[in-house]
Amino acid sequence: MPKQFSGMVVEEGGIGEGTRIRFQVRVLGTTTKFRAVVTEPEPGRVLVERNIEGSDSVTTFIVEPGAAPGESNVTIETVMSTKPGLAGKIESSGG
Helix, strand or coil, X not given: CCCCEEEEEEXXXXXXXXXXXXXXXXXXXXXXXXXXXXXXXEXXXXXXXXXXXXXXXXXXXXXXXXXXXXXXXXXXXXXXXXXXXXXXXXXXHCC
């Protein structure tokens, strides 16, 4: 696990739909706690992790076949609400 992530705990499930997890992320000196529930709108292809505590964020993982047998291409997209004020303007501009 990258050093920005810590305290990963599987609270329920552990594979696909219905899994509940919690973890912490440290970015630019600030640690944010996440508690998320996992859904699988397209089983085996799309996994969605929705934060249910704290910041409003949704991370989508899309897995597609790669060029060779046994390979996969994975797209990861996170959508988060921005903070109000100056911090939000910095976040929305990309830094």
